[in-house]
Amino acid sequence: MKKEVKDTIVVELGQKLKEYSHFYLVDVTGMNAGATSKLRRECFKNEIKMVVVKNTLLHKAFEASDVDYEPLYGCLKGNTAVLFCNTANVPAKMLKGYVKESIPALKAAYAEESIYVGADKLEELAALKSKDEVIADIVALLQSPAKNVVSALQSGAHTIHGVLKTLGERPE
Structure with missing residues (x-):
C-alpha cells in the first residue's frame, strides 16, 4: 500500500x-x-x-x-x-x-x-442507557407527581359531588 x-x-x-x-x-x-x-x-x-x-x-x-x-x-x-x-x-x-x-x-x-x-x-x-432513554426516564419521573395530584383531585371531586348529591336528595 x-x-x-x-x-x-x-x-x-x-x-x-x-x-x-x-x-x-x-x-x-x-x-x-x-x-x-x-x-x-x-x-x-x-x-x-x-x-x-x-x-x-x-x-x-x-x-x-x-x-x-x-x-x-x-x-x-x-x-x-x-x-x-x-x-x-x-x-x-x-x-x-x-x-x-x-x-x-x-x-x-x-x-x-x-x-x-x-x-x-x-x-x-x-x-x-442512551441519551433518549435517560430523557424518557426523567420525563416519566417529572410527570409522576403531577399525575398523582390530578388523580387525587379527581377522586376527591367525585367524593364531594356524591356527598352533595346525597344531601340534596335527602328529604328535609
Whole structure:
C-alpha cells in the first residue's frame, strides 16, 4: 500500500472518530466471508458503521486525534473491525448475540467518553442507557407527581359531588 493511500485512510478514520461519538473495537479473527457479510448486514440494520482496519493505521488515527486513546493501543492486535455508532449501547446489544460463538469478540470500546477494555465489559456496555432513554426516564419521573395530584383531585371531586348529591336528595 502506498504512503498516500495510508495517509488518506488515516484521515478518513480521524473524520469518523469525530463524526461518531462512540466506537467499539472488535476482533474478527476467524470469521469467514459469510459470517462477515452477516455481521455487516446486522450493523447496517442497527445504524452502525463497520470498518475493518489495519491496526497501525488506526493507531496513527488515534494519535492524531484530540482525545487520549492510549489505553486502546494494547488492543490493536490481530484482525480488528471498528464499529462506529451514535448510540452507545446498540453495538453491545448486537454483540451479545454472538457471545456463544465468541466471534466477533469485543476488544475494547469508547462509549460515553469512557474507555472500556476487555470482553468482560460487554454486559456493562449493553446496560448503558442512551441519551433518549435517560430523557424518557426523567420525563416519566417529572410527570409522576403531577399525575398523582390530578388523580387525587379527581377522586376527591367525585367524593364531594356524591356527598352533595346525597344531601340534596335527602328529604328535609
